[in-house]
């Protein structure tokens with residue numbers, strides 16, 4: 132049995148008190164991890180943490196709100212107290228891929244449907260997107276999707292070493308201004324942590340359409356001794372990585388994407 136989701140997550144549109152501030156900060160984020168104005172989150176570890184995501188305003192559709200209310204208790208994972216082995220969330224247990232920043236869940240749904248032998252745990256702070264993902268997973272009858280409403284960096288702190296076969300972060304927030312680059316997800320500490328969580332042969336797969344971020348990702352990953360880049364550089368988008376609305380908008384705007392796949396030694 133998956134563990135119960137032990138806290139109340141505000142579901143916009145549902146009949147609950149709201150954790151959303153008048154300016155929209157904290158929209159839809161679980162009450163234990165509301166973003167704070169300074170950018171950090173609550174809790175001793177979180178107080179050291181730089182937030183890598185933007186507060187976002189967007190509508191929760193009625194189907195997403197309903198899916199959050201009904202499914203999050205069974206399919207949700209607590210970012211602060213997850214099982215150390217995410218494979219335990221599945222019955223039967225199966226190798227797990229962690230998808231960081233699943234957005235509206237378009238890629239998650241397609242990857243999960245195409246690969247039922249693996250579990251996908253999708254983590255995002257954006258509750259409306261997680262709701263859309265849950266609704267889609269229910270519609271498609273997918274048994275291999277679990278979700279976490281929260282900060283992936285925090286979730287990763289609680290996972291066992293060598294417990295994941297893959298970590299995917301497709302189009303992490305670009306933070307284009309130089310003074311915000313410290314907020315980018317892909318930093319040496321993140322890459323090292325990701326590498327420790329992978330089984331030998333497991334992969335860290337990154338994608339971005341921001342050229343200077345791509346170069347930085349390449350350099351940071353090259354400096355991580357636990358990872359090897361078998362291609363020596365970027366790789367063409369694998370056929371199985373779905374193109375999301377976010378990527379499509381970038382392509383239309385003239386921003387081609389690159390993929391980077393690193394293997395755990």
Ligand SMILES: C[S@@+](CC[C@H](N)C(=O)[O-])C[C@H]1O[C@@H](n2cnc3c(N)ncnc32)[C@H](O)[C@@H]1O
Pocket residue numbers: 183184185231232233234235238254255256257260281282283284300301302303304305316375376377378
């Ligand atoms: C630019 S969107 C891309 C979404 C999706 N991967 C796609 O390709 O369409 C980046 C997503 O990452 C999420 N995100 C950024 N930092 C995060 C973090 N530390 N933990 C969880 N989600 C995060 C944001 O909330 C946002 O939904």
